[in-house]
Amino acid sequence: LRNDCAAKLEALRDAETKLVTEGEAAARRESELRNLTSKLRGAEAELNTSNATAEKLRAELENVEDKLTTESEAAARRESELRNDCAAKLEALRDAETKLVTEGEAAARRESELRNLTSKLRGAEAELNTSNATAEKLRAELENVEDKLTTESEAAARRESELRN
Secondary structure, X not given: OXXXXXXXXXXXXXXXXXXXXXXXXXXXHHHHHHHHHHHHHHHHHHHHHHHHHHHHXXXXXXXXHHHHHHHHHHHHHHHHHHHHHHHHHHHHHHHHHHHHHHHHHHHHHHHHHHHHHHHHXXXXXXXXXXXXXXXHHHHHHHHHHHHHHHHHHHHHHHHHHHHHO
């Protein structure tokens, strides 16, 4: 009985030691689980904060995208208006260039006509100068003839007078 009791006591002590060892191990695991649970709660809080931040950033991104879309559409409208304005101004410039070319050609024709007229006027002036010189000569000859006629007339009048006398 003693031996049997001693063996059972030894088995109980071994079981107690095993239980204490398992209890300590369980306490360590429980402590580790509490730490992990605490870390998980911290991570969950960070995740919630990150999710809230991400949500905020998504909302801001949508606002920025909306603004960019609005600004892009406005820029496209302005670009279209500028293109139309530039096209109209370019057309006006081409019209003005065509008008200038036409006016330049007309001016060149007028200049050519004026040169021709100037040339004709110079010719007419030369003819006039020649005619004036000829007229001057003829006047001088006429005066000579008149002088001769006057002289001859006076001489004839004297002869007539002499013949009458």
